[in-house]
Amino acid sequence: MSDAQKSDPGLYDYAPYRGRPKIKWQDGKTCAVWVAPNLEYYELDPAVNPYRKSWPKPHPDVVGYSHRDHANRVSHWRMAEMMTKHGFPGSVSLSVALCDHIPEVVEDANQRGWEFFSHGIYNTRYSYGMDEAQERAIIEDSITTVERATGQRIRGWLAPALTHTPRTLDLLAEYGMDYTCDLYHDDQPTDVKVKSGQLTAIPYSLEVNDHYGFFIYNMSPRDYADTLIRQYDRLAEEGAQSGTVMCIPLHSYLIGQPHRIGPFEAVLEHIAADGRAWITKAGDIVDAFRKQAGGVL
Secondary structure, three states: HHHHHHHOOOOOOOOOOOOOOOOOOOOHOOEEEEEEEEOOOOOOOOOOOEOOOOOOOOOHHHHHHHHHHHHHHHHHHHHHHHHHOOOOEEEEEEOOOOOHHHHHHHHHHHOOEEEEOOEEEEOOOOOOOOHHHHHHHHHHHHHHHHHHHOOOOEEEOHHHHHHOOOOOOHHHOHHHHOOOOOOOOOOEEEOOOOOOEEEEEOOOOOOOOOHHHHHHHOOOOHHHHHHHHHHHHHHHHOOOOOOEEEEEEEEEHOOOHHHHHHHHHHHHHHHHOOOOEEEEEEHHHHHHHOOOOOHHH
């Protein structure tokens, strides 16, 4: 075995894009579209993680904290109302501590019929360096806290600030999670190899994540909206051969700013009017995938 083969973690089987078993979405739709609002809570002065800084500036970073706090005071409502207006439910990447710090935001999302999955406790606390007991405690806390606040049992996971340990995926499956958003390798759902249970990787795009669009790629609001439309149009076209998935990951303190929400509304209008989109939630996509060909690609 070569060194390159040894370095492959073996999280999923290789399958070329063409020649896979065909995925069919309901009513002949070609692209399953789900919107993932990140409802987050950032600590002003978080505990120091030796592997990564929470804020680029010395703590307390009042500027970074207050910028993100705009989400829970103003821009969540602006974003959520726009999504509801055009028939887009949310599948919420939730900083579970928000249930206790600002329950009004969680309750609003729950009243809208949105689905919740865990994004860790705080987005300023990372999985790097955690032992197994600590990681189990976060998963258990996420399950019990979200169920207490919303009545829902979470089915999915997006690691806090996209941080992991080598055991994360196995633990998620052990605790009965159905899907992970932490693998970015495909435009269709895939099975993840875990020690027990079953775990599905649902496409969650970094390429069209508003954080990447505005912070990494320095897009204007119109550029970002055009990117989303081009992403959707291509996936909907290819999905006629085998159903594709488009995720729109959002942070309301970014997309919900007054100067950005207008171009974003044009995206929602375009997708809703196109006719090829199955506009749904993450759990529904995973369920539909698993019913086809035993959920194996």
